[in-house]
Amino acid sequence: MSAMAGAPLAELRTGQVPDDQLLVRARAVTKRFGGLVAVNSVDFDIPRGAIVSLIGPNGAGKTTFFNMITGYYVPTRGDISFDGHPIVSMKGDRVRSKKPHEVTALGIGRTFQNIRLFSTMSALDNVLVGQHVHLRSHWWDAVLRTPLLLAEEERATERAHALLDFLGLGARAHTWARNLPYGDQRRLEIARALATSPKLLLLDEPTAGMNASETRDMTDLIRRLRAELGLTVLLIEHDMRVVMGISDRVTVLDYGEVLAEGSPAEVRANPRVIEAYLGRGAAEEG
Amino acid sequence: MSSLIAPVEHGKTGGLPAWLAHLAASAANWPGAYRAQLRASPRRTALLSVLVVLVFVYPLLNRVVLQPFSRNVFPLPVPDDTTVVFMLIFATMAIGLNIVIGFAGLLDLGYVAFYALGAYTAAYLASPHWSGLSILLFSDLPAGFPGIHLPFFIIFWAAALVAAIFGALLGAPTLRLRGDYLAIVTLGFGEIVPVFFKNLVNVHFSFGPIQLVNANLTGGPLGINPIDPPELFGIKFGVINGFNAVYLLLAIVIMSIIIARNLERSRMGRAWMAIREDETAAEMMGVNTVRTKLLAFGLGASFAGFAGAMQASYQGATTSDFFQFSTSILVVIMIILGGIGNIWGVILGAITVQYVDKTVLGWAGNRLKDIGNAIGNPDLGQINPSQFSFLLLGVALVLMMRFRPEGLLPSRQRAAELHAAPPDQALGSAAVMEIEEEVIEEAAPEDVEATAAAPDGGAAGEPPDTPGRTGDGS
Numbered sequence: 098m099s100a101m102a103g104a105p106l107a108e109l110r111t112g113q114v115p116d117d118q119l120l121v122r123a124r125a126v127t128k129r130f131g132g133l134v135a136v137n138s139v140d141f142d143i144p145r146g147a148i149v150s151l152i153g154p155n156g157a158g159k160t161t162f163f164n165m166i167t168g169y170y171v172p173t174r175g176d177i178s179f180d181g182h183p184i185v186s187m188k189g190d191r192v193r194s195k196k197p198h199e200v201t202a203l204g205i206g207r208t209f210q211n212i213r214l215f216s217t218m219s220a221l222d223n224v225l226v227g228q229h230v231h232l233r234s235h236w237w238d239a240v241l242r243t244p245l246l247l248a249e250e251e252r253a254t255e256r257a258h259a260l261l262d263f264l265g266l267g268a269r270a271h272t273w274a275r276n277l278p279y280g281d282q283r284r285l286e287i288a289r290a291l292a293t294s295p296k297l298l299l300l301d302e303p304t305a306g307m308n309a310s311e312t313r314d315m316t317d318l319i320r321r322l323r324a325e326l327g328l329t330v331l332l333i334e335h336d337m338r339v340v341m342g343i344s345d346r347v348t349v350l351d352y353g354e355v356l357a358e359g360s361p362a363e364v365r366a367n368p369r370v371i372e373a374y375l376g377r378g379a380a381e382e383g
Numbered sequence: 384m385s386s387l388i389a390p391v392e393h394g395k396t397g398g399l400p401a402w403l404a405h406l407a408a409s410a411a412n413w414p415g416a417y418r419a420q421l422r423a424s425p426r427r428t429a430l431l432s433v434l435v436v437l438v439f440v441y442p443l444l445n446r447v448v449l450q451p452f453s454r455n456v457f458p459l460p461v462p463d464d465t466t467v468v469f470m471l472i473f474a475t476m477a478i479g480l481n482i483v484i485g486f487a488g489l490l491d492l493g494y495v496a497f498y499a500l501g502a503y504t505a506a507y508l509a510s511p512h513w514s515g516l517s518i519l520l521f522s523d524l525p526a527g528f529p530g531i532h533l534p535f536f537i538i539f540w541a542a543a544l545v546a547a548i549f550g551a552l553l554g555a556p557t558l559r560l561r562g563d564y565l566a567i568v569t570l571g572f573g574e575i576v577p578v579f580f581k582n583l584v585n586v587h588f589s590f591g592p593i594q595l596v597n598a599n600l601t602g603g604p605l606g607i608n609p610i611d612p613p614e615l616f617g618i619k620f621g622v623i624n625g626f627n628a629v630y631l632l633l634a635i636v637i638m639s640i641i642i643a644r645n646l647e648r649s650r651m652g653r654a655w656m657a658i659r660e661d662e663t664a665a666e667m668m669g670v671n672t673v674r675t676k677l678l679a680f681g682l683g684a685s686f687a688g689f690a691g692a693m694q695a696s697y698q699g700a701t702t703s704d705f706f707q708f709s710t711s712i713l714v715v716i717m718i719i720l721g722g723i724g725n726i727w728g729v730i731l732g733a734i735t736v737q738y739v740d741k742t743v744l745g746w747a748g749n750r751l752k753d754i755g756n757a758i759g760n761p762d763l764g765q766i767n768p769s770q771f772s773f774l775l776l777g778v779a780l781v782l783m784m785r786f787r788p789e790g791l792l793p794s795r796q797r798a799a800e801l802h803a804a805p806p807d808q809a810l811g812s813a814a815v816m817e818i819e820e821e822v823i824e825e826a827a828p829e830d831v832e833a834t835a836a837a838p839d840g841g842a843a844g845e846p847p848d849t850p851g852r853t854g855d856g857s
Contacts, residue, residue: 167667169663169666169667196666196671197666197667197669198669198670198671198672201667201668201669207667209664209667213661213663213664214661214664215657215660215664215665216660216661217660217795218656218657218660222653222656225653226653226657226665227668227669228391229650229653229657229670230668230669230670231390231391231669232391232650233393234649234650236646236649236678236682238649239645239649239650239651239652240642240646241402241645242405242645243396243402244397244398244401244405245393245396246650247405248396249391249393249650250650252391252392253391255391256387263387289668290668292668293669294388294389294390295388326387326388328388
């Protein structure tokens with residue numbers, strides 16, 4: 098996917114990309130759990146077609162931020178819009194948030210840090226559940242097996258097989274999710290997320306627990322998702338080689354605040370980032 | 384390639400004519416499909432065919448051969464027509480409750496409430512209870528006959544509709560509850576409804592234009608009777624035509640099986656199972672969990688509506704005594720014994736439990752009496768096994784949980800959950816991963832508030848996917 102005209106994608110800071118080229122625009126997003134501020138007034142942009150990474154030490158608020166974009170957590174304050182639609186908006190002092198299934202319908206698909214497949218359903222059924230939000234048949238169609246349902250089921254099943262093939266799971270369509278090897282489960286989660294017809298794909302630590310060659314495959318896959326399917330990707334990842342290798346932009350969160358953002362090279366060189374990751378001594382030596 | 388991402392298109396379908404054509408084609412194709420099945424799995428298909436034929440022949444066999452033999456030659460534990468009718472009524476309920484518990488994983492302990500609602504709906508619409516009115520429709524009763532008397536095919540669906548509406552009403556306030564909490568609320572509902580029906584007699588009530596003085600709304604402990612027997616095409620299916628009723632119930636059970644199977648294999652069925660497996664993940668994948676769970680409650684309840692309408696119409700009377708809490712538990716036991724999640728399993732469970740309870744125990748009591756008389760010990764005849772039915776059910780349940788927890792005819796899911804994973808499962812790196820994750824989770828505290836409360840709670844744990852939407856600030 099092409100970056101925007103003008104400055105290269107990597108160097109752009111939040112607020113510098115024109116709004117119509119943004120897929121996600123988050124402003125002053127805050128989330129408190131009781132007395133704890135998990136995410137504190139974060140501004141965050143995702144340009145269309147970008148691969149953006151969100152990194153930070155454990156507990157920095159990355160997953161909390163993910164969960165607010167998907168409507169799972171209602172932020173304490175803030176605005177988030179996606180593709181021109183408000184996901185979170187303030188009305189006076191009240192926060193309005195879309196529900197997770199509404200966000201999914203708008204075009205955000207996600208995977209989970211700990212794999213959360215429907216474990217005793219087949220790979221195929223997992224992907225079919227992903228399509229749920231775009232299917233139109235009602236329960237009475239199911240009871241009567243109307244032509245609408247029959248045609249829709251046929252097309253949906255066809256598409257589910259195509260998605261499984263795309264992810265190299267074609268031969269595993271009728272295997273239960275929980276009986277798949279670990280790497281296949283990770284890929285099935287992506288297939289299920291793709292089934293929701295997303296514009297933005299949120300991947301929460303997609304290479305966690307993978308060896309070097311599996312990690313390489315996953316990195317290639319993420320590149321293919323953008324190149325072949327035109328997706329925008331937001332990544333949470335701890336493996337710095339992955340992050341630095343595929344991201345256009347990296348945002349570092351620490352204690353719920355944006356510590357740094359910019360191109361992978363800039364972020365890598367930022368002393369505050371080194372300090373947050375390795376401690377003060379390391380930053381001074383560097 | 385990006386057609387992969389685009390949702391499936393919704394072309395025009397042919398509407399009613401296409402549907403009828405499809406049905407006709409399926410019907411025409413049936414012998415071919417049957418032959419194909421027979422070739423694919425000959426033993427299974429043959430067995431099923433024999434079973435189906437047996438089911439249809441059995442009532443006739445029972446009436447012509449078994450009952451006379453049992454009366455005149457040697458007593459066999461053969462169920463009478465009423466017992467068979469109730470076996471099938473409970474099978475209908477088991478199919479419905481299986482939608483709620485088996486498919487959607489919502490533990491509903493108040494299912495009897497919908498059975499009661501179905502029965503009372505039928506009673507209201509086909510009895511002289513509302514004696515101030517005289518509403519007759521397709522009825523051969525004389526004009527001016529007191530009460531509402533609607534034809535059975537309307538009552539049957541009305542009962543299902545009422546039960547479904549109340550199912551959704553019960554579902555609405557309980558949607559945020561999961562697991563045990565849901566079970567407690569449904570249990571309460573199951574208690575309230577029969578108490579309601581028992582006590583709404585001599586009601587004094589005034590609210591605006593509504594004035595009730597000593598109104599008898601439900602017949603109180605006496606219930607409502609007489610209720611018109613079911614009648615279709617001039618054939619009566621009441622308790623005095625038990626033989627006919629068995630066939631009517633068979634038709635209802637078959638209809639229930641078809642409905643439940645079709646739902647299971649649809650978008651809705653998949654959404655129910657996704658909620659059962661992981662409600663949060665289902666929500667994130669675009670399943671409207673509120674609507675989907677309401678639908679499970681409503682559709683599940685409608686089967687109890689069918690069952691209730693049959694109970695009231697068949698017996699010609701209904702009282703709140705039919706709808707004890709123990710009946711809810713009985714249906715839950717039926718589906719557990721039979722095999723939660725599998726339609727055939729829960730039917731088997733319902734039929735077995737009813738058969739043993741209503742026929743075998745009584746038969747065993749009589750045989751004990753015979754033996755006691757034969758060996759000169761009449762005390763043996765004092766033992767009445769029917770009194771021990773719940774004790775025996777309890778023992779059966781304990782034994783099942785020990786030796787076959789997935790039920791007699793389990794669903795594949797339950798069987799897999801309750802038994803160790805087969806060795807061919809590729810768990811290698813996943814198992815390692817799970818251990819790693821556990822270590823990580825221990826290091827990063829799960830409960831954020833606890834971290835915040837800790838004296839030096841600097842590093843805030845990432846809130847993992849805690850159940851439920853955290854809605855503070857909204």
